[in-house]
Amino acid sequence: MSSFVKIKKENNVEIAGVKTSIRNWQIVSTGSESFNFILGGGLELNSITLIGEDKYGKYSDILTKLFLADSFHHNHHIYFASLDNDPKKIMKEIPMPNEYQKDTKTEETISNDLRIAFRYQDLPKIDSVQRGSSQNSVTYDLTKKYEKDVIERYEKINYYSFNEQQQRGENVFDSIIRDLQSTLAQKPELLRVCISSIGSPLWFTGESFSSDLITFLTQLKSITRYNNVVCYLTMPLHLINLIDEQLIFKIRRLVDCNINLESFNNIEKQTNAVFKQYHGLLHIKKMHSIAALQSHKPEAFDLAFKLKSNRFLIEKLHLPPELQENDSSEISMSCSSIASGGGNKSLDF
């Protein structure tokens, strides 16, 4: 007799906002369509996702708000800890779902009417934005915000802030673990844990910080694996590297997914023509593989992000087309000059 057992849907828990991925594991949305696509559908249930913050935390904060917005929209239980900012204040800034997504897409297709280069009219438009074909996922408009009362009335949320840490006067990591245990004792359907800027100077516990952080992440992993929990952490990795260069490898081993954001704050990258249309790069370090031997591989590993007025988009990084030769431009994209003896003429192939 064969030992093969067909995986039944009954094994999975049916929760609003939780889908089954192609890898036959349950996933929740990150709130960003592009980010979901890169992760292979979303964040896997029972997993820890670590976002390496950009230098000033601007873009990681947006991703955090999108994650919280999706949790709020699907009425999931939230545990939100942040020492650097007031978590209640951040929660009040979460974006609202976008209702007019489909209409804008049809408008775009209608306006694409070529008169001179009519041969190319029927060709599919090259879209380097990373997004799936599914129309069912909820997208969020960063310009729209909920009314304060709506957020304040939401009961399924627990906060942990700097003031609370001062009041309790105990180790921050122990407090969070205890809070999570007591929240899980209430048996929520799904608990979404969001810890912002973990490892920033306010989290510093002294000389034992590195070991405290590793112990905390191991305990968090234990909680996450054996309960209906999804963890989303953001960490200022540039600061963590200053404490201990090896620490990041230990951290990465304990989390299931690690994606780092690099924003263009330095002048060199800001002025580079290659990066002109983007706000930063996205580095994939580790992907989820909770339910399979093989982890999901995105379409491209070279990714960049940009923030539009109402959306956070991730695109394949590509060189911009050089439409005309411009001798006065400072940065040349062609393979010229050096090989041709220092002259300004481009090579002819």
Added chain:
Amino acid sequence: MALLVSACGFTEPRKFITINESCDTDGSFLISSLIGQRLRQQSSAIILVCCHQSLKYYETCGRKLGYNLSMSISKKSFIAIEPLRDIIEATTLKSIQSDKWFDDVHEKIKDFQNNGVRHISVIIDDVSFFRTFGCSEAQLIKISIKLNDLTRQYDGLSVILKIGLTDLHQHLANNIQDLSDCSITVERMKSGDFWDVDGKLIIKKIKCDNGFYSTESERTLLYHIGDHNVKLIAPGEHGLKF
């Protein structure tokens, strides 16, 4: 999968195998394939100490590789000890620090031996986990020596130890590797991430003649993890195609 199992020496009568994972690699696919191979043996039993991945992970991977772990659990030929699950409880922390888990493993080996099981495999998924909870490297090396002694004491017993982050725990990894008769190192490709190759395996087989240890063979293979199998590729097999 059969190719991977035989290349790694899992089919040979090796008593003490170490799996070394360097930074940013995961050798859990080796354990999954090893479990599959051992379960297919007649009169076999497995004791798995889950510290890095949960039992659920191995069950799910097992289904994809073509074996059913839940059936083996119900038959009592597979026992899982999960320190990762109970780590928050103070009693579990104490038991980890005081090597009580080793005594549990020993008792289970005795039970299997008394029940007439011929092939017993003890798999410890990540020894470096115990370092997080206050176990010193010396303590872990002592436990490894004890486990090695058990393989001599019981005929059908083999021990498989996985060590994570060997780049950071080199002292520990080297000492445990000295005890092994087969060591497998999982490494990343230094040149970056690829679609066709996930990393490389360095398989070193050691033989002992009258107390003298020498390297029997050393092979480097590239691997690619698929959804239902692991493909092995010899270095240089992939070339540029125009």
